[in-house]
Amino acid sequence: MSFQLTVLKVLAGQSAGRASVADLRNAVAILMNSGRDWTDRMKRLIEHAPDLNIFAAKFVLRDKAGWEITEDGRLFLAALETAVAVRRSPLRSVVDPPTSEPGAPVTDAASPRNRRQRTRRRRGKGRSNRGTA
Secondary structure (H helix, E strand, O other), X not given: OHHHHXXXXXXXXXXXXXXXXXXXXXXXXXXXXXXXXXXHHHHHHHOOOOOOOOOOOOOEEEEOOEEEEOHHHHHHHHHHHHHHHHHHOOOOOOOOOOOOOOOOOOOOOXXXXXXXXXXXXXXXXXXXXXXXX
Protein backbone atom coordinates (compact mmCIF):
# COMPACT_ATOMS: atom_id res chain seq x y z
CA MET A 1 0.00 0.00 0.00
CA SER A 2 2.87 2.40 0.60
CA PHE A 3 3.56 2.00 -3.13
CA GLN A 4 0.19 3.58 -3.89
CA LEU A 5 0.84 6.45 -1.49
CA THR A 6 4.23 6.99 -3.08
CA VAL A 7 2.55 7.15 -6.49
CA LEU A 8 0.13 9.78 -5.14
CA LYS A 9 3.00 11.81 -3.71
CA VAL A 10 5.01 11.65 -6.94
CA LEU A 11 2.04 12.67 -9.09
CA ALA A 12 1.09 15.47 -6.70
CA GLY A 13 4.63 16.79 -7.01
CA GLN A 14 4.47 17.05 -10.80
CA SER A 15 3.55 20.44 -12.23
CA ALA A 16 0.58 19.05 -14.18
CA GLY A 17 -0.07 16.19 -11.75
CA ARG A 18 0.84 13.81 -14.52
CA ALA A 19 3.78 11.52 -15.36
CA SER A 20 4.63 8.85 -17.89
CA VAL A 21 4.81 5.31 -16.59
CA ALA A 22 8.60 5.28 -17.07
CA ASP A 23 9.06 8.55 -15.16
CA LEU A 24 6.72 7.38 -12.44
CA ARG A 25 8.56 4.06 -12.02
CA ASN A 26 11.88 5.87 -11.79
CA ALA A 27 10.65 8.37 -9.17
CA VAL A 28 8.88 5.69 -7.11
CA ALA A 29 11.99 3.46 -7.17
CA ILE A 30 14.19 6.32 -5.97
CA LEU A 31 11.84 7.23 -3.12
CA MET A 32 11.14 3.68 -1.98
CA ASN A 33 14.88 2.96 -1.86
CA SER A 34 15.89 6.30 -0.37
CA GLY A 35 16.00 5.09 3.19
CA ARG A 36 14.20 4.76 6.43
CA ASP A 37 12.79 8.32 6.51
CA TRP A 38 10.60 7.77 3.45
CA THR A 39 9.50 4.31 4.57
CA ASP A 40 8.56 5.57 8.03
CA ARG A 41 6.68 8.51 6.55
CA MET A 42 4.65 6.22 4.29
CA LYS A 43 3.90 3.87 7.20
CA ARG A 44 2.51 6.79 9.22
CA LEU A 45 0.31 7.80 6.30
CA ILE A 46 -0.96 4.29 5.55
CA GLU A 47 -2.09 3.88 9.16
CA HIS A 48 -4.86 6.34 8.32
CA ALA A 49 -5.85 4.60 5.07
CA PRO A 50 -5.09 0.89 5.40
CA ASP A 51 -7.44 -0.23 2.59
CA LEU A 52 -6.38 2.40 0.09
CA ASN A 53 -6.88 1.63 -3.58
CA ILE A 54 -5.98 4.72 -5.58
CA PHE A 55 -7.56 3.34 -8.76
CA ALA A 56 -10.87 2.16 -7.30
CA ALA A 57 -11.19 5.46 -5.42
CA LYS A 58 -10.41 7.31 -8.68
CA PHE A 59 -7.55 9.22 -7.09
CA VAL A 60 -5.37 8.32 -10.10
CA LEU A 61 -6.39 7.98 -13.74
CA ARG A 62 -4.41 5.91 -16.24
CA ASP A 63 -4.20 6.34 -19.99
CA LYS A 64 -1.72 5.67 -22.82
CA ALA A 65 0.31 8.77 -21.98
CA GLY A 66 0.75 7.93 -18.29
CA TRP A 67 -0.90 8.43 -14.93
CA GLU A 68 -2.57 11.55 -13.53
CA ILE A 69 -3.68 12.47 -10.03
CA THR A 70 -7.27 13.71 -9.82
CA GLU A 71 -8.56 16.58 -7.74
CA ASP A 72 -10.07 14.00 -5.36
CA GLY A 73 -6.63 12.41 -5.12
CA ARG A 74 -5.07 15.73 -4.19
CA LEU A 75 -7.76 16.40 -1.58
CA PHE A 76 -7.38 12.92 -0.12
CA LEU A 77 -3.60 13.26 0.10
CA ALA A 78 -3.86 16.69 1.75
CA ALA A 79 -6.41 15.39 4.29
CA LEU A 80 -4.24 12.35 5.02
CA GLU A 81 -1.13 14.45 5.58
CA THR A 82 -3.08 16.84 7.81
CA ALA A 83 -4.39 13.94 9.90
CA VAL A 84 -0.87 12.60 10.39
CA ALA A 85 0.52 16.06 11.22
CA VAL A 86 -2.20 16.67 13.81
CA ARG A 87 -1.62 13.27 15.37
CA ARG A 88 2.14 13.90 15.64
CA SER A 89 1.82 17.42 17.03
CA PRO A 90 2.75 17.89 20.68
CA LEU A 91 -0.09 17.63 23.15
CA ARG A 92 1.10 20.63 25.15
CA SER A 93 3.10 23.70 24.40
CA VAL A 94 6.85 23.56 24.89
CA VAL A 95 6.70 27.15 26.10
CA ASP A 96 4.34 26.23 28.95
CA PRO A 97 5.70 23.01 30.49
CA PRO A 98 3.51 21.44 33.16
CA THR A 99 4.23 22.68 36.65
CA SER A 100 5.13 20.19 39.31
CA GLU A 101 3.93 20.22 42.86
CA PRO A 102 6.10 22.00 45.43
CA GLY A 103 8.71 19.64 46.80
CA ALA A 104 8.57 17.31 43.81
CA PRO A 105 12.00 16.12 42.63
CA VAL A 106 13.53 17.91 39.66
CA THR A 107 14.14 15.46 36.84
CA ASP A 108 15.12 17.58 33.87
CA ALA A 109 18.53 17.60 32.19
CA ALA A 110 19.51 20.85 33.90
CA SER A 111 19.29 19.37 37.38
CA PRO A 112 22.52 19.43 39.43
CA ARG A 113 22.72 15.64 39.51
CA ASN A 114 22.61 15.33 35.73
CA ARG A 115 25.20 18.10 35.32
CA ARG A 116 27.59 16.21 37.62
CA GLN A 117 27.12 13.02 35.63
CA ARG A 118 27.89 14.80 32.37
CA THR A 119 30.98 16.38 33.93
CA ARG A 120 32.22 12.99 35.12
CA ARG A 121 31.72 11.51 31.67
CA ARG A 122 33.84 14.25 30.13
CA ARG A 123 36.71 13.44 32.48
CA GLY A 124 36.78 9.85 31.27
CA LYS A 125 39.71 7.58 30.52
CA GLY A 126 42.73 9.12 28.88
CA ARG A 127 42.22 12.56 30.36
CA SER A 128 44.33 13.78 33.17
CA ASN A 129 44.46 16.81 35.35
CA ARG A 130 48.25 17.17 34.96
CA GLY A 131 49.62 20.46 33.89
CA THR A 132 47.58 22.49 36.34
CA ALA A 133 49.55 24.25 39.00
